[in-house]
Amino acid sequence: MELLIFYAFCVGAVVSALLMVTTKRPVRAAMSLVATMSFLAGLYALLNAHLIAVLQLIVYAGAIMVLFLFVIMLLNIEEKEGKLAKNVFFIQLAGTVVVGILMVAMVVVMNKMGAPVAAVAVDETFGTTKAVGWMLFTKYLLPFEIASVLLLAAIVGAVILAKRRIDNSGS
């Protein structure tokens, strides 16, 4: 049963990721990415990472993708063929071939990896909000606080960058 669910989510994630890469339209790519992230959330739940699965849905599939859709809407990009369209095909082909070789190499290495593959039985609390929160507020308290400063800097930076320039020249 678990294997069946794993393969279903696996195929879903890869297919929607391929859909994202092959389309040229940003909205379609964004929706495919939402699907990929939802499938990945399912895989996280399968790995007993309950908090991470919910965060994946809320932060990635929710917040970040809504941000992307807002920007797509805001920029209102028209479809057009660039001047460089002739060379792009060969660049794409070269990129696909190189990364394809990389992917085969990675898959082979991952397959041979002699990691602790024997399924370790984890206790009931593994991956729950309580357990991860305990880690976050004890062992990783300093990184947690630094992350809040990072978020503040990102908020300020995004507002400063995206706000309309106030014209002081009097026009």
Next chain:
Amino acid sequence: MVSLNAYLMLGAVLFSIGAVGVLAHRNALIIYMCIELMLNAVNLTIVAFSRFLNSLDGHVYVFMIMTVAAAEAAVGLAILIALFRNKPTVDVDEINLSKG
């Protein structure tokens, strides 16, 4: 029980798909999305290792990566809007103002 290797291979495949997207696309928005996909693939690898090593540290790392990804998306998209105001395009080949 699904083996660790299956999760690692899925992570590798997703990472490669994202890398192809970054190299093949000219639209800056889709390139950002592909970077998010690559971050997600790495997150999957970390969570899988965390589960099979029976250690919760990986979950905290993923938490931090999500924070950084959110900050990166916000600032990146703000840069894109600022660029779009100067030159109405999201084609990365046409954004070459600092090229000598």
